[in-house]
Amino acid sequence: MQNKEKIQQRNHQEHQKDGISDERKFDKVDTILAQWQRERPDLDSAPMGIIGRLGRLAHYFEAGVSEGLEQFGLTRWSFDVLAALRRAGAPYSLSPNALLQSLMITSGTMTNRIDHLERAALVVRENNPDDRRSVLITLTPAGLEVIEQAVSAHVANEHRLLASLKENEREQLAGLLRQLLLEFES
Missing domain, CATH: 1.10.10.10 (Winged helix-like DNA-binding domain superfamily/Winged helix DNA-binding domain)
Structure with missing residues (x-):
């Protein structure tokens, strides 16, 4: 359980760095998708999130x-x-x-x-x-x-x-x- 909490804390810190608000829970994939959205807004990265x-x-x-x-x-x-x-x-x-x-x-x-x-x-x-x-x-x-x-x-x-x-x-x-x-x- 301690490992799960560390992952959640690290993800929270990375989300804040990437400008993701804390209105809902975000995972590591959300961070990656936000980065792609910032860098390549022309890409539909939804399949990347699922996979x-x-x-x-x-x-x-x-x-x-x-x-x-x-x-x-x-x-x-x-x-x-x-x-x-x-x-x-x-x-x-x-x-x-x-x-x-x-x-x-x-x-x-x-x-x-x-x-x-x-x-x-x-x-x-x-x-x-x-x-x-x-x-x-x-x-x-x-x-x-x-x-x-x-x-x-x-x-x-x-x-x-x-x-x-x-x-x-x-x-x-x-x-x-x-x-x-x-x-x-x-």
């Missing part, structure tokens, strides 16, 4: 999520692999290719991640009973226990990270972000 805020929020959210997962000895990527296996349902197994599809990473990256999780005894490679030429990646009992605890704490942490928004604001934001994401993913 800049999304980028800064992604940084803060990533840090908050990573911090929340540390208590379980997990990184973001290890959580993602374990969560994909958990979402698959019992027996909590997926082929390496299915994991690749769900996580959108390269096969080399996936191999390294599985190797790491296997050394930590959170997953095992097992022969696929339906295709003897392939393997399945399966949560171990220890992996299942870790992900069960971690996912509950993770969701609670995400609620905390979004606590400044009312429920209807979260729903509105989710809808707008979905609309934008669909433009890129369709």
Whole structure:
């Protein structure tokens, strides 16, 4: 919380320097936009503000999520692999290719991640009973226990990270972000 107060104080000082009044709260992006408006009034910098805020929020959210997962000895990527296996349902197994599809990473990256999780005894490679030429990646009992605890704490942490928004604001934001994401993913 102390870090958040320092950021707000620094932003306040910079806003005053750039001539931004204190009638409402301003963030670092407002300072940048005000500077561009002063230097290049011909530019419509509104998209810069949206994308800049999304980028800064992604940084803060990533840090908050990573911090929340540390208590379980997990990184973001290890959580993602374990969560994909958990979402698959019992027996909590997926082929390496299915994991690749769900996580959108390269096969080399996936191999390294599985190797790491296997050394930590959170997953095992097992022969696929339906295709003897392939393997399945399966949560171990220890992996299942870790992900069960971690996912509950993770969701609670995400609620905390979004606590400044009312429920209807979260729903509105989710809808707008979905609309934008669909433009890129369709």
